Amino acid sequence: MGNSFGKLFVVTSFGESHGRCVGVVVDGCPAGLPLKADVIQKELDRRRPEASAGSTGRHEEDKVEILSGVFNGMTAGAPICLIVWNKDVDSTEYEKIRCIPRPGHADYTALVKYGGYNDYRGGGRFSGRITAGFVMAGAIARRLLNIIGIEIVAHTVQIGSVEAAPKAISAIKKNVERNPVRCADLKAAGEMIKLIEKVKKEGDSIGGIVEALALNVPPGLGEPVFDTLEGDLAKAFFAIPAVKGVEFGAGFPAAAMRGSEHNDPFAIKKHNIVTLTNNAGGIAGGISNGMPLMARVAFKPTASIAKSQKSANIKSGKSLDLSIRGRHDSCIVPRAVPVVESMMAITMCDFAMRAGLIPGVIK
């Protein structure tokens, strides 16, 4: 269980890395939204390894098929099932490591939880490939958010120890798709690319941080005390494999700040109330305040590395050194940018619906 997300805009994920397909059912999308495959395909293509530095050698066409819910090029008010078929599957490497869990992977926890019946090939349900479904659902969510003017953009702010300098939102939007690490700071982008190549050569991997922004969010979204913006966004982000931290606004560094420093002062700007800083990341009391929503998502380094690692054979109970070949991302972060955007879009779409902002029929 646990494969559905959302209250009014409900996303149900299915499929495995080396199974027949990866898919998603989106329930709750209003009728009347123009939706052709190309809109979804465009987002899927951003997620393809070819578009990012440090990515896997697995080449999937990832061509979306719309199985239901769209009629005459418009959403029909019915659940929308979308799939991509798995084609470039090579499971030869996985059989031999069935009893030897790979460090950093979910092999062991899945084995325990599913009694060994889980599809372990390519990580099965735990593969980053599952996020193709998130991106398809996210493409729909973004279209709905566009109707009410909300825009989602994410960018890489850190790879390893290379940090991007802060950039204006306009620069982020302009630069992020122009380089294969999706970093708005082009100088840092260059260093990030070099770092990823270095790490790859060493048979190792590296982590990073993605920052996600939701722009033009009207004040008043969020349903505290439990369904806070932060809480539901965090839950959505943690569904992405390799995410180990989520923070909003000033985030963890806020712990070292004074109230007089962290509190965002209010001011009036063109008859609207705004804050002069955005340490809150656009959220107060779990509710949007009209400023840009700002989240940062920390990715651990990709678990798959070529270097030899210590593991143990579960059946024999013996320790051993494990070397894995395979086609893996040495840095998942650049490819994760559209996935982070998708999870943010899905979550914000649900909140917008709960606030009654998206009409039941799009006209």
Add this chain to the structure above:
Amino acid sequence: MGNSFGKLFVVTSFGESHGRCVGVVVDGCPAGLPLKADVIQKELDRRRPEASAGSTGRHEEDKVEILSGVFNGMTAGAPICLIVWNKDVDSTEYEKIRCIPRPGHADYTALVKYGGYNDYRGGGRFSGRITAGFVMAGAIARRLLNIIGIEIVAHTVQIGSVEAAPKAISAIKKNVERNPVRCADLKAAGEMIKLIEKVKKEGDSIGGIVEALALNVPPGLGEPVFDTLEGDLAKAFFAIPAVKGVEFGAGFPAAAMRGSEHNDPFAIKKHNIVTLTNNAGGIAGGISNGMPLMARVAFKPTASIAKSQKSANIKSGKSLDLSIRGRHDSCIVPRAVPVVESMMAITMCDFAMRAGLIPGVIK
């Protein structure tokens, strides 16, 4: 909406800071659990300001009343309603700031969302006082977890820029209740106390970080892809006012790590599979791996400060300087420790139930 949390162990929060009471309904607690008021009271008392450094001058007796669900000192299988009455209420300061949102508070977002009808006195639903309900529910969750051997402990690891040195779990358990900042590193604790006093004198406030541990968690808990341990725990933590970041295991610093460094190697120990490090924080693929669960929760500095701040009158549209008197915590972190524990207990209890680990009737 949004005031219920959990799937099988469902916690519904109600009450306001200056209303009649703060309460909670716990639905899904199995029958047969011995439950007297003192068990809950003990946890509530840990949350009282008297028990912590840097706390509010508001003194509430916070005596729990069990309104339903307990019969002859045992849980009856029925929803358990628990309340504490509000007694020491002083709302005089709040009327005058009704149109002037306090920086860092949810005054403005609540005003927008609820059209000005929300109970703004003392922060209403957005007050830290609401967490009294979380603690009462958490006390029940902890009892249920105890049955299957799971133990929850949290401690302060940072106040402002004072960081605690890492301590063994045994030291954490031993030291945490022995000092008013709930820090296991007694030397750092002393500095934290000084810092809080200094900050208080300056009419300011300070943030911090709480680390939460769940011990003896069996492998296999968690329901990916969406209901991951990280995702649901994070959602639970973000329900606590002032939380702005959540990370697991190595967390944000993992972004700068190599895979060869971050991946926890497997080994066999007393016929069990363990990891030699715990960068994963006890969670792989959203599922527990049998190692201690480890989360860190970042608190921004308390929004209420005595210092003058910039705000604006929403009605007149004029900027102004705002000074607030009142009884506030200059550092919420020490008091938040039992609250963090409670949210972790509630979440883990739900996961344990979903995994069928807690029997339908306790015997």
Add this chain to the structure above:
Amino acid sequence: MGNSFGKLFVVTSFGESHGRCVGVVVDGCPAGLPLKADVIQKELDRRRPEASAGSTGRHEEDKVEILSGVFNGMTAGAPICLIVWNKDVDSTEYEKIRCIPRPGHADYTALVKYGGYNDYRGGGRFSGRITAGFVMAGAIARRLLNIIGIEIVAHTVQIGSVEAAPKAISAIKKNVERNPVRCADLKAAGEMIKLIEKVKKEGDSIGGIVEALALNVPPGLGEPVFDTLEGDLAKAFFAIPAVKGVEFGAGFPAAAMRGSEHNDPFAIKKHNIVTLTNNAGGIAGGISNGMPLMARVAFKPTASIAKSQKSANIKSGKSLDLSIRGRHDSCIVPRAVPVVESMMAITMCDFAMRAGLIPGVIK
């Protein structure tokens, strides 16, 4: 678990028949709704035994207390907790039958499910008294429905074998509160009263049928395929103790009809599309069609009777004859009318919210 109902308008029930109180938390009520105790009290009073024929000798004041969610006489956007204290409790009769389940009651099933820990006094959670909470929540739902013009009315259409003649909606509204069986057919009402008195004298009880109408429901409410109007209404009605059947429109007799007879022909009336008959009960495909919603709810006879009955002692395993004294309704149906209305109101309110018909803030 299972004590919450609704998706956006969420009702959580708590309390036991002979415990401290019976209560409800209503989460999702928009802010800005004028709500004073008297509005709720009025509905509670309709449910009091004094208002109905054939009712229990237990006399509860049932004075509602608002514990949260209402501020300055208006809903505040926060969860609303409402309770009535139990005062006229006499548990003496229950102790001796602890091991001897009463036929027709939930004594045995509760004993098995809750391992004997359930509060068995007066039926505990299974008592009709729990419906006081439903009625309090229903009073709020009705106010919200009134805003969009939806009106709920129920009436007794059968007691035992006495059936009411069909009456126009205007007559139903006029007559139903004028007689203690809440029947719109005044002649049948007289016979029903006589029947109930006869049955009571015999130490027996009798069942009946309540018809519920929702008027001015706009077309388009309902969320098929699973969250149909019929499905969610039925689920709500079956939460009322003693309900054993629910039907819509022509209902069970539709089984014997031809399509040409049952299909409601369409026609244009004042530029609106209407149906000339209402065999569908206002629902097609699980969605409202603009005609009056019409449900019928069948109540079995009250389980509590004075006559001797066969039962068995669970501990000794011996069969025996059981005679119960106590204060019971010989016919629950008249008192159930406001409860049926409440469950219909709660459900329709949730559907209206899901359709975006009720604003987030009432103005």
Add this chain to the structure above:
Amino acid sequence: MGNSFGKLFVVTSFGESHGRCVGVVVDGCPAGLPLKADVIQKELDRRRPEASAGSTGRHEEDKVEILSGVFNGMTAGAPICLIVWNKDVDSTEYEKIRCIPRPGHADYTALVKYGGYNDYRGGGRFSGRITAGFVMAGAIARRLLNIIGIEIVAHTVQIGSVEAAPKAISAIKKNVERNPVRCADLKAAGEMIKLIEKVKKEGDSIGGIVEALALNVPPGLGEPVFDTLEGDLAKAFFAIPAVKGVEFGAGFPAAAMRGSEHNDPFAIKKHNIVTLTNNAGGIAGGISNGMPLMARVAFKPTASIAKSQKSANIKSGKSLDLSIRGRHDSCIVPRAVPVVESMMAITMCDFAMRAGLIPGVIK
């Protein structure tokens, strides 16, 4: 929205009558259940028109494809996506009636709700064809129930005014698949077949009643007060198109009974507590009592008839007479028997999981 059902065993429906496919995602099925296509196919075949009297001329192969969640012939603990492709689609008749709603159908309500964007061909989401998804999910649920000994069987008890005589459970199991109306009373079955043929010749349709039984249900299933067995089963049954009534045990006739007559007396039989009658239909207080669960589901006559009917053109606002050609069931009831079983199985499976009766991994 509204296309998911269940709390732990979650069924998500998708697909349209004349779209590409009809499908279902089953989330929450434990790992380790042997599941090959033939098990599901067998149930699908029972639903095919060829297997039942009075059925549509549309001939679909309805060959199940397993898209996810099954690995090496066993469930993998992952969501299971199952589809049947639509092949024999003839949409020519539907275009011309786009603005003329067919009486008894959901054409009008869907048009209003989805603003005209819904796939109206063949009824779209409102077609009985959607139940192919229910049956696929039901096949899995039945397998899980079998593990704990629960058996589901349904049979036709009424077609039009022809009622079947009550039969023993053994006779029901033996006879129900032996005749094309799935009636255990073979004499009545003959009359039912004749009636359906007569009705068909007249260009008309006829309704009926299906009785569903769940056998060997242990006492203690059900989660009152809201998630009662009756409530959730009723909600599940009302998801089947054309269902307009649901009752349990004595059902509606209980309204005319005395308590002394309806209350099921307890007795001891082989050291177990049983009831001597089953007017409660195996459910007391919303919880199973160990006796056979018994529900009756009323179907209105099929909406599609050849006879001319009154309708109106929504655009022109003019009344008219409508004649529809097409391939329709003159009586849906016999085909609905496996669908009713499926919905009962899905619901009971969820309750069994909530009671912890089905292990997390099947061994």
